[in-house]
Amino acid sequence: xxxxxxxxxxxxxxxxxxxxxxxxxxxxxxxxxxxxxxxxxxxxxxxxxxxxxxxxxxxxxxxxxxxxxxxxxxxxxxxxxxxxxxxxxxxxxxxxxxxxxxxxxxxxxxxxxxxxxxxxxxxxxxxxxxxxxxxxxxxx
Amino acid sequence: xxxxxxxxxxxxxxxxxxxxxxxxxxxxxxxxxxxxxxxxxxxxxxxxxxxxxxxxxxxxxxxxxxxxxxxxxxxxxxxxxxxxxxxxxxxxxxxxxxxxxxxxxxxxxxxxxxxxxxxxxxxxxxxxxxxxxxxxxxxx
Amino acid sequence: xxxxxxxxxxxxxxxxxxxxxxxxxxxxxxxxxxxxxxxxxxxxxxxxxxxxxxxxxxxxxxxxxxxxxxxxxxxxxxxxxxxxxxxxxxxxxxxxxxxxxxxxxxxxxxxxxxxxxxxxxxxxxxxxxxxxxxxxxxxx
Amino acid sequence: xxxxxxxxxxxxxxxxxxxxxxxxxxxxxxxxxxxxxxxxxxxxxxxxxxxxxxxxxxxxxxxxxxxxxxxxxxxxxxxxxxxxxxxxxxxxxxxxxxxxxxxxxxxxxxxxxxxxxxxxxxxxxxxxxxxxxxxxxxxx
Numbered sequence: 001x002x003x004x005x006x007x008x009x010x011x012x013x014x015x016x017x018x019x020x021x022x023x024x025x026x027x028x029x030x031x032x033x034x035x036x037x038x039x040x041x042x043x044x045x046x047x048x049x050x051x052x053x054x055x056x057x058x059x060x061x062x063x064x065x066x067x068x069x070x071x072x073x074x075x076x077x078x079x080x081x082x083x084x085x086x087x088x089x090x091x092x093x094x095x096x097x098x099x100x101x102x103x104x105x106x107x108x109x110x111x112x113x114x115x116x117x118x119x120x121x122x123x124x125x126x127x128x129x130x131x132x133x134x135x136x137x138x139x140x
Numbered sequence: 141x142x143x144x145x146x147x148x149x150x151x152x153x154x155x156x157x158x159x160x161x162x163x164x165x166x167x168x169x170x171x172x173x174x175x176x177x178x179x180x181x182x183x184x185x186x187x188x189x190x191x192x193x194x195x196x197x198x199x200x201x202x203x204x205x206x207x208x209x210x211x212x213x214x215x216x217x218x219x220x221x222x223x224x225x226x227x228x229x230x231x232x233x234x235x236x237x238x239x240x241x242x243x244x245x246x247x248x249x250x251x252x253x254x255x256x257x258x259x260x261x262x263x264x265x266x267x268x269x270x271x272x273x274x275x276x277x278x279x280x
Numbered sequence: 281x282x283x284x285x286x287x288x289x290x291x292x293x294x295x296x297x298x299x300x301x302x303x304x305x306x307x308x309x310x311x312x313x314x315x316x317x318x319x320x321x322x323x324x325x326x327x328x329x330x331x332x333x334x335x336x337x338x339x340x341x342x343x344x345x346x347x348x349x350x351x352x353x354x355x356x357x358x359x360x361x362x363x364x365x366x367x368x369x370x371x372x373x374x375x376x377x378x379x380x381x382x383x384x385x386x387x388x389x390x391x392x393x394x395x396x397x398x399x400x401x402x403x404x405x406x407x408x409x410x411x412x413x414x415x416x417x418x419x420x
Numbered sequence: 421x422x423x424x425x426x427x428x429x430x431x432x433x434x435x436x437x438x439x440x441x442x443x444x445x446x447x448x449x450x451x452x453x454x455x456x457x458x459x460x461x462x463x464x465x466x467x468x469x470x471x472x473x474x475x476x477x478x479x480x481x482x483x484x485x486x487x488x489x490x491x492x493x494x495x496x497x498x499x500x501x502x503x504x505x506x507x508x509x510x511x512x513x514x515x516x517x518x519x520x521x522x523x524x525x526x527x528x529x530x531x532x533x534x535x536x537x538x539x540x541x542x543x544x545x546x547x548x549x550x551x552x553x554x555x556x557x558x559x560x
Contacts, residue, residue, distance in 0.1 A: 012455075012465075013302050013448040017295035017350055018253075023197040024293050027164035028433040035432075035491070045432075046491040057163040061201040067255065070297055071455070071466045113158075115207065152315075152325075153308040153444050155437035157490055162433050168293040175292075175351070185292075186351040210437055211315070211326040298533075303477040307444035337443040341481040347535065393438075395487065 001081045002131045004037035008074040008094075020067040027060065030092050030104055033078035037090070041127045052112055053121055055088065059107040065100045072096050083128055084120050086110065141221045142271045144177035148214040148234075160207040166242055167200065170232050173218035174246070177230070181267045192252055193261055195228065199247040205240045212236050223268055224260050226250065281361045282411045284317035288354040288374075300347040306382055307340065310372050313358035314386070317370070321407045332392055333401055335368065339387040345380045352376050363408055364400050366390065421501045422551045424457035428494040428514075440487040446522055447480065450512050453498035454526070457510070461547045472532055473541055475508065479527040485520045492516050503548055504540050506530065 006029075014025035038045045048055065068074060079091045092104040110120050120128075146169075154165035178185045188195065208214060219231045227247055234242040250260045260268075286309075294305035318325045328335065348354060359371045367387055374382040390400050400408075426449075434445035458465045468475065488494060499511045512524040530540045539545075 009452075011448045012296055012451055013304050015297035016292055017297070017299045018194050018196060019297045019299075020196070022293050023200060024164055024167035027167070028431045031432055032429070044491070049490075054158050056158060056160070056207070057204060059201075059203045060163060061199075063199045064197060067196070070469075071464070149312075151308045152311055152436055153442050156432055157435035157437070157439045159437045159439075164433050168291045171292055172289075184351070189350075210329075211324070298474050298476060300476070303480060304444055304447035307447070334438050336438060336440070336487070337484060339481075339483045340443060341479075343479045344477060347476070 001079055002037070002041070002128070002135050003077055003079040004033055004040045005078075006032035006036045006076045008032065008076060010068060010070050010072045010074065012070050015070050020069055021072075023062070023064060026062055026064075026094065026102055026104070029074070029076050029094065030060075030078070030090075030106060033076035033092060034090055034106070037078045037080065041124075041131055043121075043124050043127050048121070048124065051121060053110055053118060054113060055108040056111060057106050058087070058109050060104065061106075062102060062104040064102050066096075068094075068096055068101050074101060080128070083132065084110075084125070086117060086119065088120070141219055142177070142181070142268070142275050143217055143219040144173055144180045145218075146172035146176045146216045148172065148216060150208060150210050150212045150214065152210050155210050160209055161212075163202070163204060166202055166204075166234065166244070169214070169216050169234065170200075170218070170230075170244055170246060173216040173232060174230055177218045177220065181264075181271055183261075183264050183267055188261070188264065191261060193250055193258060194253060195248040196251060197246050198227070198249050200244065201246075202242060202244040204242050206236075208234075208236055208241050214241060220268070223272065224250075224265070226257060226259065228260070281359055282317070282321070282408070282415050283357055283359040284313055284320045285358075286312035286316045286356045288312065288356060290348060290350050290352045290354065292350050295350050300349055301352075303342070303344060306342055306344075306374065306384070309354070309356050309374065310340075310358070310370075310384055310386060313356040313372060314370055317358045317360065321404075321411055323401075323404050323407055328401070328404065331401060333390055333398060334393060335388040336391060337386050338367070338389050340384065341386075342382060342384040344382050346376075348374075348376055348381050354381060360408070363412065364390075364405070366397060366399065368400070421499055422457070422461070422548070422555050423497055423499040424453055424460045425498075426452035426456045426496045428452065428496060430488060430490050430492045430494065432490050435490050438487075440489055441492075443482070443484060446482055446484075446514065446524070449494070449496050449514065450480075450498070450510075450524055450526060453496035453512060454510055457498045457500065461544075461551055463541075463544050463547050468541070468544065471541060473530055473538060474533060475528040476531060477526050478507070478529050480524065481526075482522060482524040484522050486516075488514075488516055488521050494521060500548070503552065504530075504545070506537060506539065508540070 016022035088108040094102040156162035232244040296302035372384040436442035497513045508528045514522040
């Protein structure tokens with residue numbers, strides 16, 4: 001398993017009239033950890049797009065465990081447990097200190113800018129393979 | 141089964157650099173149909189909150205079937221298939237004409253403003269019960 | 281002067297922890313009236329983009345007069361008072377019934393997809409000219 | 421003059437179909453620097469709200485100088501140049517390295533949770549006064 005983390009400080013714009021964070025505001029937070037994971041892997045998402053491949057979300061599932069609020073400091077952890085094939089699955093946990101705030105899963109397809117499904121770039125595949133082999137040492 | 145629909149015209153702010161609608165932008169659309177369903181039922185969400193009960197999302201699951209774009213006209217259908225108990229489950233479909241754009245499910249808890257779980261208000265329960273009995277005629 | 285209107289029903293996602301609409305949520309509302317104005321004019325924004333011209337916002341100014349809340353029904357009025365040249369200026373008012381909620385102004389540039397400034401398309405220019413001449417009858 | 425800075429890494433959700441950041445996405449960024457300024461001053465915004473005072477935006481003005489894109493690293497600088505009275509004015513600049521991306525100004529009112537205008541809390545006033553006196557040393 002390989003993983004990466006991002007830090008979030010909750011913005012006021014992300015709250016709603018219940019006084020807590022709106023459930024839709026979590027979605028961009030997942031992205032920040034996903035982007036970090038590709039950074040850590042050595043193939044930033046920006047580079048992937050420059051190489052003509054985009055990674056649209058084809059499914060997302062969020063389970064909200066504990067409400068969070070303006071100015072909370074959160075840690076988002078993204079984990080990839082299996083080698084990506086035509087699809088990439090990522091699991092997430094969001095914590096405020098020891099408290100589990102949210103669990104989530106996203107599924108992505110590899111497609112061209114025109115929306116045509118493609119295989120993951122060989123370079124990305126190699127980096128994932130390498131990371132899985134060295135997972136304990138480099139990502140644990 | 142009871143259901144309601146809302147109309148969406150895609151805003152530019154809801155798109156992203158892939159040229160399509162960002163996957164997070166769908167979440168407020170689901171809300172518009174959910175709000176309409178409670179309106180049609182005769183107990184608007186605003187009224188529910190005035191009565192001291194809020195309906196936070198405790199789980200949401202979206203499956204993106206076909207990308208949509210700026211200025212697309214969409215119809216969001218929300219359906220409730222079973223009487224709400226401590227939780228309320230709503231299923232959604234988003235269409236552009238005959239094309240299925242997205243399927244989704246949300247789960248909600250009934251809680252007080254302070255976050256304490258409560259039973260659904262008796263009035264809401266009665267309206268749901270009545271609607272289920274008359275579903276064919278009034279909602280189909 | 282030419283003008284157009286759009287209808288807004290406030291979404292929960294647009295509110296914040298003050299219990300009112302977040303000031304950033306107004307910006308996509310302005311867009312809905314701007315898009316309607318181009319529709320009414322006969323040159324939808326989507327068509328403009330297909331013709332290779334985009335209209336990025338280069339300046340926006342909002343003055344919030346009265347807070348608004350979830351589920352409020354609002355009317356956004358967009359007005360163009362002078363023929364667009366290299367820039368297009370639009371003024372807005374947002375009302376809830378007779379109450380003025382917000383006043384705003386946006387300035388746009390005509391640019392190519394690559395960001396190069398261009399003159400407004402001749403067709404758009406002609407439509408604006410025609411609309412100004414007939415403003416009383418067709419838009420008032 | 422007193423000032424504070426926040427760091428932004430542009431999220432994909434903040435871009436739009438022009439391939440650049442949507443003009444509405446800048447608004448929550450301004451907030452991050454404003455929150456940091458109150459933190460640095462010693463009276464976090466969260467604390468202000470707990471003391472019963474909120475700071476709604478009553479006017480905001482943004483001038484977009486250079487487009488920015490997904491994954492850009494930005495610095496937001498917030499400056500207060502005059503002692504707050506019934507209103508607080510904050511000026512902002514957003515940079516990507518040496519490039520000026522955006523200039524902005526926000527005006528805020530001090531109000532109770534019920535929306536009644538109040539004077540700024542004496543403690544906040546004292547902190548601002550102290551900061552202005554020591555501005556060169558502590559904020560420069």
